[in-house]
Amino acid sequence: MTNLTTNTIEHNIRNNMLLKHGSPQFIDKICKNSHTFQVPKNHIFFLREQQAEHFYIVLHGWVKLFRESIDGNQAIIDVLTSGHIFGEGALFENMIFPYSAEAVESMQLIRLPLLSLKNEIETNPKMSLAMLKSISKHKNQKNMELEHRTLQNAPQRIGCFLLKLLPKPESKEAQDIQLPYDKTLVSSRLGMQPETFSRALSKLKKEVNLEVKGGSITVTNVEKLTLFCCSACSTIFPCGDHE
Amino acid sequence: MTNLTTNTIEHNIRNNMLLKHGSPQFIDKICKNSHTFQVPKNHIFFLREQQAEHFYIVLHGWVKLFRESIDGNQAIIDVLTSGHIFGEGALFENMIFPYSAEAVESMQLIRLPLLSLKNEIETNPKMSLAMLKSISKHKNQKNMELEHRTLQNAPQRIGCFLLKLLPKPESKEAQDIQLPYDKTLVSSRLGMQPETFSRALSKLKKEVNLEVKGGSITVTNVEKLTLFCCSACSTIFPCGDHE
DNA sequence: CGAGGGTTTGAAGTGCATCAAATAGTGTGG
């Protein structure tokens, strides 16, 4: 392990919303027991139901967390990128991963020992409070997603997804967005078919004056977009369904 | 407050999955600061966005937790009965209720001080761990619900709802079920219209040999029902989407 | 018995899925 990677790892751990609340000893320990590695595109590197010994931080690239039904369909749990951790949920599931994880593209990860985290949560009140905050936030996002599925149609859900990508959420100015991963994945993240996504996006485009060129989208009228999406929803953007 | 109610309250607190992990001083304190009261049918007794000072335990009856969109539709978050607590989520939302609460029928509640709970979580590691377990479980249920919305159709979602009501989940015998609240509410809990519910239930009835008489349902073939619902899902019943 | 809410049924419409095929875009080896 080069000094550079060590620094990168430490930097990532110290900046992670959850881990940074750990004690110095804890940080030290997991840094020492950490490991970075590369995952090739489309590689599934752990499976749901599998015994969990590690959790992960994304250094670079995107991971897809998902579950598969008996008859072969999949439901996307989340799609994460740099700085986000995952796999830690196994702590509350008898050390069994509650979802599978696949590299959306070639990707770099930090692997960290789950037992150390478990121990830190159990012994450091600061850490367990941080964990509470973190899970609670996730739970809220899930509630928002469920609300979206219930109350919003396909174009509105797409619009909401775009709003979350705005570089300056608070500003009303025209803004450029780049879709973070391919449209097929976006569509399944939003619980619809690729064809539906395509058609819904062009409907949205007409409705709120987007400019779409491949994965690049310009939102000319943020207010119009906000109104279009959030009127079906319990909260107006920015609504907390973030990160 | 009669002695009887005091005992009832204490009994409920000591048996609550979350609160029972509190310290004796905490239990004492919240018992002293507790209050039971009756809520008439259809009464909305707190609103989303409202400042939260209390959380609640259901003594008797059913509460509907929900959010309302700008243009007047509602999304059901949960429907709870005896022994369940709610409103505690405000702790992680700057003491603001993240949903509204309405009595589905005339109902009895225990009201408890939220700040005491906050304090206990912050000072008693046992309690914060219990809270972690509790929220984590809720988060999982939300993930399951989202999966169901994505992968199951209306009859399957209803079937899944019925499975959770089985008095002997592990047994394969024919079993009787009573719908816990009216069909309109069940349907919106499952994210569908009452008409859809009605039609989907009769489809399910043909498909897996149910006997339906108003709100009473006999599942004659548990295995068939399980297969029908869970083949669309990532886990076979009993699947953890419970309580 | 009659009023009112819950539930079912019917008819028609809408949105999304599915299947099939065309098109655009990307990376590869020559």
Next chain:
DNA sequence: CCACACTATTTGATGCACTTCAAACCCTCG
């Protein structure tokens, strides 16, 4: 740098699931 292969995306045609609107039915309760 081009042609090819392969994948992502779009478009068209059609079907199905769920919704919507309307009306009938049923049940309970005063």
